[in-house]
Amino acid sequence: MHVLYWKNVNNAHWPSFSLYNDAHSSIVLTKDSNLYILKYVQEDYINFIIVAFLKGVLHMNYQVLMSVFFLFQDHCFYHGHVRGHPESWVALSTCSGVRYSPQLEIRCYDSLTEEGAGTDLFNLTIQTTVGTFKWQNKDYEKTKARIMEIANYVDKFYRALNIRVPLIGLEVWTDRDQCIVTEEPNATLWSFLQWRQKLKSRKKHDNAQLLTGVIFNGTTIGMAPLEGMCSLESSGGITVDHSELSIGAAATMAHEIGHNSGMSHDHEGCCVEATAEQGGCVMAAATGHPFPRVFSRCSKRDLDSYFQKGGGMCLFNMPNMKDLVGGKKCGNGFVEDGEECDCGEPDECTNDCCNANNCTLKAEAQCAHGVCCEGCKLKQAGTMCRGPAGACDLPEYCTGASPYCPSNVYLLDGSSCQYGVAYCYNGMCLTHEQQCLQLWGYGARPAHDACFEDVNAAGNAFGNCGKNEHGNYMKCEKSDAKCGKIQCHSAAKKPKGTNAVSIDTTIRTDGIEVKCRGTYVYSTQDGQGDLPDPGLVMTGTKCAEGKVCRDRRCQNASFTELETCIARCHSNGVCNSNGNCHCNRGWAPPFCEKQGLGGSVDSGPIQYDMLLLFYCYRIKTSYFHKWHSQRDKNKSNKYDPSVCLSDCLPLSVFLCFSLSLCLSLFLPDWNYIYNKKGKLRINWKLN
Structure with a gap:
């Protein structure tokens, strides 16, 4: 165990601190004879933060001169809660205080509600302009730490919406800006979005945000296209790094990402989740200190509406964890190479299927995460895990081998919709x-x-x-x-x-x-x-x-890819966003020229319960077809009980057996599935 101390300097009114750097660490904070113990855990995956959210009246901002001895500089980013206040949220960075300025800042607000591990993710990249680099005294590591701290806040804000925001790309422009950056925000935004299209070809990502030190004209401190998330042309925004506190820029960046995700400005009466004294809500048209950190009910409604009409398709795909900035670590909530599961740190894990200490599955467990995992067991192949959202989306089904739903696919750009309109x-x-x-x-x-x-x-x-x-x-x-x-x-x-x-x-x-x-x-x-x-x-x-x-x-609009794909589908399917055929029911992928259950090589197998129905209704190979053919041959015969017995009895036995089998398979267990629009779908499930 390594013991780290902050030493007070000639002021009896300053608080005292002690930091213990082990697996179950604490910070002891005293103020006016009141003792507060901040329990924390390391947060290496995306590092940082200097903030504590506590339900109560505590609200402090200390500038503390200190001397600190670090044996492991990389282990200086933490998150956790205040001991005795499990509803609180603490995020702490000791790095900047040691490297760049001797200060510790602690702020306490109302509790940030956690709604469990999010199932939706979008991969974020952040670029900083030369102005930001200069503002950080041309210190690359300091600038990088600043970006990572901002990104961690953004991820924390969006967890309340069941969305994770992993940072998978970070660029510091040190010599010259890669796009036009001026005091005109609209011009800066569109120039950055044009540059981002080039970035997309070399770095796969879902959304890009530009952090700039340039002060825009008027009162604008950020800008982003509405409903631009996931699109090639519009999935990005710009943010002014306008505050010494990183949470200020993070609140603005979260606001602009909110616009990308279909959220409009909150109107009067929307924000009941936080008072003005607590910072208000993230999507307010104007914000100040203290900075907002919660989304209003109106923002949540806007987000749901955006999803319902097919927006944000990339949010339903798993990111490549190898690209995660900050490196891999058991306990960061992301399942990375070498891990079977990851439910967070031991004292925050509520997953019954995962060992939080070593990120392995518990005995008998097949899985711990994902919509295709239920009760620590994989759902059977063919269970719908993501229903279509809007006219241009396609369904996906569990594969039976993975706890995660297959990557989201939708109709290829250029496909006709809305009756050709x-x-x-x-x-x-x-x-x-x-x-x-x-x-x-x-x-x-x-x-x-x-x-x-x-x-x-x-x-x-x-x-x-x-x-x-x-x-x-x-x-x-x-x-x-x-x-x-x-x-x-x-x-x-x-x-x-x-x-x-x-x-x-x-x-x-x-x-x-x-x-x-x-x-x-x-x-x-x-x-x-x-x-x-x-x-x-x-x-x-x-x-x-x-x-x-x-x-x-x-x-x-170039339809070359669409026309080429359609030609391969033999008029029995449509083309998905990967350029593969999604076959109509009754036809098999990949090219829809053979009989099958439908779907594509990307969607997962069509519901397994449909396999039995399909088998029963394949007239040409069914027992019914054989009986039907024999009956046609005997139509010219006069009524003969022996003929009827030989023809009808096998059919009766077959139909009774099939009906009994179908009832036993389908009726006892209905599978209720909520698609990504939040609407209930009922699918009969095989026992």
């Missing part, structure tokens, strides 16, 4: 009508094409095709008009949202008057203006036959 894009079926409904509510629909062409040719705040790199509005060419500001018909008084106003225009086309309703979302004095105009048509929306909106232009 739209194309699938990143698992979503995006239409102008859908966006009008989202902005205006029930009964809204797209306006006449002339509205798009006339209004968006103005190139102002009310009609445009976005902004250029200088932050100026761009006019839409006629061919790109349906990729600019959305124009709708609606009887509603105003668009949805507290900061949205209607822009009503009347134009004449073909001798008649046409009403056009656009939207303008303004920023309040305290607002951050962190969303690119939500009134712009979304990327991937069909704008003409064979064309979709990309970069505010109506561009040709």
Whole structure:
């Protein structure tokens, strides 16, 4: 055991600390004769934090001069709880206090509710600009530690939504910025998102965030596209490193990732989870100190709605743990190479199937995690583990060999949806009508094409095709008009949202008057203006036959991959996002030319209970078919009881046996499965 001390310097009012660096470590903190023992465990997978969340009145911010002796510098990141307060949450970093500034900061807030290990994950990469590097005195290790600390906060915030955010990439730009970084946030965002597309080809990830030291114009401290998660063009955001405390930048980054995940700003009455004195909620339009750390009920509703329409497809896939920044460690909650399970540290593990001390399965256990694991046993092959979400998604089934659902697949981009009105894009079926409904509510629909062409040719705040790199509005060419500001018909008084106003225009086309309703979302004095105009048509929306909106232009959609794949499926299936055939029921993968149960090589086997039904109904090879053929041959014969006995008895025995078998197999055990939309699916399950 190594004992580490903070030594007080000439001030009797400062608190005293002692840190014990062993398997069951504690920090003893005293203040005004009150003793607080912070129990912690190491958090190596993504390192850091200097914060304690405690339900109660304790709220401290100490600047403590100290001298510390470290034998193991890498073991300086911890998380845990306050002894005697199991509902509390503590995250502690001693590294920065030792290396860079002699200080210890402890903050205590209301308890952060844990809802169990999250099942959804997205792989995060963070890039920092030269400005951030300079702000950290051009110290690479210090900058890296800062990023990791921010990422750990973000992961902690999202755990309450059953989402984990593993950091799998980290870049510090030391010589020059790899994208345009200016005081204009919109230009910086779109330049970074363009650069991120190149990053995607060399580093697989789901979302990228840029941390910058540049101060943006106005009050903006971050920006991200709404509902951009997982898409090639829009899955990312930018954040100003605006506070000495890393939790400040982390709260902003979590906010921008929230926009990517379909969360809008909280309106009045949304945030009941935390008071203003406690920091409020993450998706508030404006935040300050203390910084928010919880999501409101409205944010959770937005997230659920986003999932229901097929958004965030990448969140349902397992990350490659070899890429995890910080290295592997038993107890970090991620199952890595050499581990059979990982339920966290021993005193936080609640998993009955896993040994927390060594990350191995308990005796008799086949599994410990995953939706295809139940009661420490693998679910049988064919059990649906992820139902389709939206018109462009496909179901997945347990394989019987893995506790995890197969990677999420969906219809290949360009597949027709909404009865031919739209194309699938990143698992979503995006239409102008859908966006009008989202902005205006029930009964809204797209306006006449002339509205798009006339209004968006103005190139102002009310009609445009976005902004250029200088932050100026761009006019839409006629061919790109349906990729600019959305124009709708609606009887509603105003668009949805507290900061949205209607822009009503009347134009004449073909001798008649046409009403056009656009939207303008303004920023309040305290607002951050962190969303690119939500009134712009979304990327991937069909704008003409064979064309979709990309970069505010109506561009040709390449269907080469789709056409090649469809040709291989023999007209008996569709193409999934991996370019493989997903066969209709009755046809077998991989090419749907032979009889089978349907599905694809990626989806897992179709439900095993369907195998029996399929077998029973294969008329050509069934006993019923043989009897039916024999009966046809005997149709010309007169009624003869002996013929009836020889023909009917075997059929009766077969039908009675089949019915009994089906009842015994299906009825006793129904498998209730909640798909990722939260809707109940009932599947008959074999005993």
